[in-house]
Amino acid sequence: MSAKLTTRQVGDVTVVDVAGRITLGEGASALRTTLRDEAAAGHKKLLLNLADVSYIDSSGIGELVSAFTTVANQGGAVKLLNLTKRVQDLLQITKLYTVFDIYDDEAKAVGSFA
């Protein structure tokens, strides 16, 4: 399944529910476009729910990092929610596990934004 992204608001936090394969091409592009649009709209509190991400490659990880740095430079934050074991392993291997704030409880994640 290629990527599917939907957004919803929980207070002033934008939750982006990501599903499918985030790989070079359609999936990574969709992620990039969605996050870029949210940042452009002034949404600086972004919580990416990755529970249904079945597969992510280095391009997909690159888009996560790009969003992280872009939004941080704008005074906001990108945080991650519900990592699968495979995504968690990838973030650990790439040393990104300690870069992102990662949660497995949405309410806690939402509450963590300043």
Add this chain to the structure above:
Amino acid sequence: MEEHALQLELESSLDSVDSAEETVLKEAGELGFDEDDLHRIGISVRECMVNAVVHGNRYNSKKKVRVSIARTPAQIIVRIADEGDGFDPTAIPDPCEGENVLRQSGRGVMMMQAFMDEFSISKLEPRGTEVKMVKYKTDTSNN
């Protein structure tokens, strides 16, 4: 001794990335690798193919990517070769070091090295680069 060898010649396109991944995973599945190892093999093939298509052949329709898949009962051996100008693997910045962690790209080789049991890069003559990756079957992968 390698058994059951398969050779593919693919276009320099993203469709070829999917095709190579699917073919290698089919072979690895028949060999009995478990789901976690299949995932690691799949990602490694994908990263390697992307490098060959995007960086090696630069999407040049006149250049092919050659994929060779060989099996023994204990391992799968994948070779992926492009027809590009080549590169210096030692010049790749360590993506886990310092500010490189926040770079958008540059993690592919590191991921392949982490996920596969053997990984090597060779310069081909007269042109091109070949990556060889090997994954061993572990006890948990045996049916």
